[in-house]
Amino acid sequence: MLSNYIPSKILAELAGCAINRVIWASFGDNPDSWFFAYQSKGGQIAVRLGPGAPRPLFDYIEHISSTSKELLGPIRVQLGSDGSFIVWSKSAWACRNVPETLRFRLSRLSSGTRTHNGMTMGSLKASTILNVAWHKDGSCFLRTLDNHVGWVYRTNTIRAAWDKIWAEVGVPGPGLDEMAELCYVAIDPHAPTSDTFAFIKKQKVGEEVPFILRFGQEPVQTRLSRPDLRIQMVPKLNNGYFRWAVSTRSGRPHQDDWDLELKKGQRVRVLRDMGKGWYVVAGKKDTKGWVHASWLDFSDSRFHEDPRTAWDRFSADVNKMMRSPPVKDFLSMADYVDTCTSDGCMVGKGEDSGLGICAHDLQVLLSGCGNYSLSFVKTWRNQFHPDRFAQSCAPEHTERLKAKAEQLFVLHGVVMEMMA
Numbered sequence: 144m145l146s147n148y149i150p151s152k153i154l155a156e157l158a159g160c161a162i163n164r165v166i167w168a169s170f171g172d173n174p175d176s177w178f179f180a181y182q183s184k185g186g187q188i189a190v191r192l193g194p195g196a197p198r199p200l201f202d203y204i205e206h207i208s209s210t211s212k213e214l215l216g217p218i219r220v221q222l223g224s225d226g227s228f229i230v231w232s233k234s235a236w237a238c239r240n241v242p243e244t245l246r247f248r249l250s251r252l253s254s255g256t257r258t259h260n261g262m263t264m265g266s267l268k269a270s271t272i273l274n275v276a277w278h279k280d281g282s283c284f285l286r287t288l289d290n291h292v293g294w295v296y297r298t299n300t301i302r303a304a305w306d307k308i309w310a311e312v313g314v315p316g317p318g319l320d321e322m323a324e325l326c327y328v329a330i331d332p333h334a335p336t337s338d339t340f341a342f343i344k345k346q347k348v349g350e351e352v353p354f355i356l357r358f359g360q361e362p363v364q365t366r367l368s369r370p371d372l373r374i375q376m377v378p379k380l381n382n383g384y385f386r387w388a389v390s391t392r393s394g395r396p397h398q399d400d401w402d403l404e405l406k407k408g409q410r411v412r413v414l415r416d417m418g419k420g421w422y423v424v425a426g427k428k429d430t431k432g433w434v435h436a437s438w439l440d441f442s443d444s445r446f447h448e449d450p451r452t453a454w455d456r457f458s459a460d461v462n463k464m465m466r467s468p469p470v471k472d473f474l475s476m477a478d479y480v481d482t483c484t485s486d487g488c489m490v491g492k493g494e495d496s497g498l499g500i501c502a503h504d505l506q507v508l509l510s511g512c513g514n515y516s517l518s519f520v521k522t523w524r525n526q527f528h529p530d531r532f533a534q535s536c537a538p539e540h541t542e543r544l545k546a547k548a549e550q551l552f553v554l555h556g557v558v559m560e561m562m563a
Contacts (some may be wrong), residue, residue: 144442152176171196171222179221188216197226199260203237218252221275223332231272236263243486245275245283247493248293251477278331282337284328292322300338301330302441304363306353326352334359362528385447386413387426387482389441396435413439450511453479457508466528469537473547474498480508492548498550502557509558517562520563524555 160391166188167180175195177438182188200220207214217231227240229249236253238246239262246263250256253265270289277283282297296302309321324344329419331339341356357363391407395402402515403426405411420436457479464470477492477499488501500508509520532548533541 150175150179150191164357169220169222169358170227171228172224176222178222180219182394190215190218192220196222197228197239199262200228200230200237202260203262207232217271219272224279227277227332229272229275233271234267234269235264236272237262237268239263242279242281242283242295243276243489243493244281244295245277245285247489248283248285250493252287252291253455254343276328276332277334278330278334278337282330284330286322286325286328290322290417294328296337297442298336298338299355299518300363301340304340304342304357306441307365308344308353308355308367314473368389370475385425385449386441387411388413388422388441389448390434390438391440392438396438398431403430403434405438411439413441418535425522438440447482448465448480450480450507451513452511452512452513458512461526465535468535469540470532470535470544471537471540473544476504476551480504482507496546497548498554501553502561505554506558506561517559518560520555524552527552527555 159181162484163182163184163186165179166183166347167178169178171177171187173195175193177191177193178196179191181191189482190204192201196425204218205217214232214235216477218230218487220228222228225341227238229236229238229241229245231237236249238249239540241447249267250263250265252267252270256263256265258264258383267287268286270291272285273288274286275284278297278299282295282301284292284294286292293483294305296305326343327341328343328359331336333434335442339358342354344353346352351366353367355363355367390405390407390411393407395404405426409426409557411424411426412430413422413424417423417433422434422436422439423431424434424439425431457474460474464474481492481501481504483492483501485490485501485503489536491497492499492501492504499525509515509523512519512523527548527550528554529545534547536544
């Protein structure tokens with residue numbers, strides 16, 4: 144093991160040969176803010192928290208050590224800037240001062256959350272955190288043991304590096320198969336921006352470890368496997384999924400008839416990667432055409448289900464729910480659509496009592512019905528009139544489900560106002 148700037152307390156135990164191996168280490172925003180987990184020569188697992196670590200973190204770990212010894216051994220801590228942190232053990236987690244995008248994703252994957260002592264706490268549904276990283280500019284990465292992966296990258300440099308590490312396999316973004324090859328993601332939370340990072344993939348037999356990384360103002364460093372040109376030559380369909388992108392210019396990339404006419408700031412759906420930086424996208428009124436990547440800003444790195452595909456699932460589930468009363472649970476709306484990332488909407492979407500979507504999300508979902516109009520939305524929302532919906536609910540769940548239906552009914556009204 145090679146190391147530098149190790150806290151004196153930990154260094155003394157390492158030098159004294161009392162430690163068999165270091166399991167986890169994380170450093171905060173001052174020299175005394177750190178966390179270590181290690182295994183002693185006798186096999187015992189111990190954790191050490193620096194005196195400068197955030198006070199709520201001390202309280203959380205002390206609570207665990209006094210109430211649940213089985214959670215103390217596997218406890219992990221990721222420290223960030225401005226006193227931010229995420230602490231987890233098995234399915235239990237707590238966070239403080241992390242970007243709202245990250246806190247929202249953790250909450251969505253949990254059975255419930257609560258706030259205490261400035262922290263948000265929850266419990267993941269039968270999983271645990273595997274890799275998490277963030278920066279105060281809003282960039283973040285989250286991966287759980289059951290392979291749920293989410294990411295948001297706020298600067299052009301880190302977004303370009305993320306796209307490049309997947310370009311070697313000829314895809315515009317990672318799916319489950321590609322993500323299985325990812326080893327680790329790190330973002331330096333103490334750098335001025337999120338442009339200090341590392342993306343590391345698993346090492347293959349007979350090859351060096353593939354990576355893309357950048358430190359400070361240095362150039363981006365890469366070591367990637369040789370691309371499979373046969374894969375790159377085959378356009379890859381996204382199987383009902385798309386990406387959002389925003390046009391950075393007005394006009395047509397090459398003035399060809401098949402190029403899509405764009406306006407600067409226009410939002411388009413990226414449907415297909417045609418190779419060599421060209422994409423087929425859909426603009427206003429679902430008009431399709433070719434656009435070069437140099438004209439597009441992929442701020443939203445996620446893949447989304449096509450509105451028609453999402454609508455088909457949603458409408459089928461609604462009909463099934465209403466045909467088989469009594470209703471005992473409400474639909475998880477964010478499982479059908481989750482496209483809006485505006486700061487104002489993210490706060491409401493993250494509330495435990497909410498639906499997990501906003502009016503912009505619902506508008507995208509409804510647009511896939513094939514008959515999207517003001518009269519259609521007005522008719523469709525009647526199914527969620529709280530008094531009408533309550534008649535189909537199991538008595539013991541009526542109040543909770545009625546409140547959910549009322550929220551969805553109101554969101555339909557907001558969509559109708561947006562259409563007027």
